[in-house]
Each structure stands twice: as C-alpha cells, then as structure tokens.
Amino acid sequence: MDLNINGRNILVTGAAKGIGRGIALAAANEGANIVLHYQSSKKEALETVKEIERHGVQVVLVKGDLASIDDVQNMKKDISQGIGEIDAIVNNAGFAQYKSFFKYQPGEWKREIDVCLLGVMNLAHTFIPDMMEKKGGKFINIIGDSARTGDRNFIISAAARSGTISFLKSLAQEAGRNNIQCNTVALGLIDQGQSFDPDVLEKIMKQYPLKRLGNIDDISGSILFLLSPWSDWITGQVLSINGGHSMLG
Numbered sequence: 001m002d003l004n005i006n007g008r009n010i011l012v013t014g015a016a017k018g019i020g021r022g023i024a025l026a027a028a029n030e031g032a033n034i035v036l037h038y039q040s041s042k043k044e045a046l047e048t049v050k051e052i053e054r055h056g057v058q059v060v061l062v063k064g065d066l067a068s069i070d071d072v073q074n075m076k077k078d079i080s081q082g083i084g085e086i087d088a089i090v091n092n093a094g095f096a097q098y099k100s101f102f103k104y105q106p107g108e109w110k111r112e113i114d115v116c117l118l119g120v121m122n123l124a125h126t127f128i129p130d131m132m133e134k135k136g137g138k139f140i141n142i143i144g145d146s147a148r149t150g151d152r153n154f155i156i157s158a159a160a161r162s163g164t165i166s167f168l169k170s171l172a173q174e175a176g177r178n179n180i181q182c183n184t185v186a187l188g189l190i191d192q193g194q195s196f197d198p199d200v201l202e203k204i205m206k207q208y209p210l211k212r213l214g215n216i217d218d219i220s221g222s223i224l225f226l227l228s229p230w231s232d233w234i235t236g237q238v239l240s241i242n243g244g245h246s247m248l249g
C-alpha cells in the first residue's frame, strides 16, 4: 500500500532520539520531508538529521521550548525559510515526572502542564491556521495511556494530557471544515533498551495481554497511517497503541 506521503513536509517534535526519531526516520523512508525539532539534544539531533538525509529527502532542523509561544513562532519562521509550509505535525515531545503527587513541591507541576498541555496549544495556534487556509493538514498528538486511565505516578502529565484529548476533539471540530484531521495516539510502555528489575518487569507484563512491551515499529506504522490520506475520514479520535494495557470503549 502506497502511503502517499512522499514530498509532504512533516514536523516531528522531540525527534532527536527515541520514539520521535523513529517516527521521523519512518516518515523519511516513505519520502516525506522532515522538520526535525529538538529542545536540548543537539548532538543526537544532528546525528538523526544525517540519517534522514540518507533517504534523499529534505530535512530542516529547528530548536525550541514548546512551552514558549515565542519559541514556537520562531520555529515557524525558520521552517518557512527552510522548507516552506508544514503539511502535518506529529507532536511527540513531552515532559513527564514519575512520582506521587505528594512528593511534588507546590508549583513543581507547572512545567509538565506547560509542556504537555500549553505546548500543544502553542503548536496548534501557530501552525493550524496555514493548514486551514490551504485546506489540508494533520495534527497528531502523542500521549501516554495514563491520560486515559489515570496513573498515581504520572499524575500531573496524565492530567495535562487528558486535557489535550479534549483540546484535540474541539480542534477537530473547529478545523474539520478545512479538511484538517486532529487525532491523539496514546502509548503504553515502549521498550527503548531500559533495564528493568526482572520482578518489576514480570509485574508490568501481567498488565499487558500481549505479554510484551511495545517497540518503536509498533508505533510508527500507525503514525504513518494517520499521516497518510488513508486516514482522511478519521478525526477527533484517540488510538491506543498499548498492547491491550487498557481497553476503553
């Protein structure tokens, strides 16, 4: 199946390494031009740029703190000069602290909310109007499954990202008439070579009907589908890629 994203300009945030890098490489492999965003991982970003270039597509590197509207607007200026307009955004960047609510100092939760919730608004406000004008575009927001299920140790990022689910549904309604699709992808635990204590891993596996953690290929296939015209009649939805960890109707 041809995904028909050849020549599309796709912004992937937080893509220097990890899941974002995997998504950027998978899209480049399909012929998409990549705007690779990073915040602090410059060395890894430059390495990923080199790998993307091997696919013979255009790649533009942009830097910014998504919690800052000034940074996001400056990213847009750099993108305009480097590649023109964006056709799709995969917002993969995130900041989540793993601890109980009562281990936070008052106010320590603000940064997570700024990145995980306000960052999504900053991206949408900056980039969606141009997509609406040209009557086409895709906005995909990656979150953790905890935003749907709750998780006592991801209590702040889960709350912030549960807000993004609602935000993307409303945005899908606002921008749908201009042929913009806005969807959320909720992830379970992804194997990125972390070392787990065997007992902890066994406990985690009990929560996964498919009895394994996810990997980056498990994610990138679905993201490519959501970036492609094959998903043009899907909007305002939440797709869980989670090995069955939660099964929400």
Ligand SMILES: NC(=O)c1ccc[n+]([C@@H]2O[C@H](COP(=O)([O-])OP(=O)(O)OC[C@H]3O[C@@H](n4cnc5c(N)ncnc54)[C@H](OP(=O)(O)O)[C@@H]3O)[C@@H](O)[C@H]2O)c1
Binding pocket: 013, 014, 015, 016, 017, 018, 019, 020, 037, 038, 039, 040, 041, 042, 064, 065, 066, 067, 092, 093, 094, 095, 096, 115, 142, 143, 144, 145, 187, 188, 189, 190, 191, 192
């Ligand atoms: N890994 C998992 O098992 C899992 C499970 C559920 C959900 N998720 C979500 O999936 C996404 C990717 O996960 P990951 O484990 O590959 O990476 P990650 O380390 O959680 O985050 C990806 C990138 O986000 C960027 N970032 C953080 N704060 C930022 C800010 N204020 N502005 C701009 N960028 C910022 C960082 O870029 P720099 O390094 O350049 O600073 C980081 O590399 C994340 O949103 C994560 O929460 C992951």
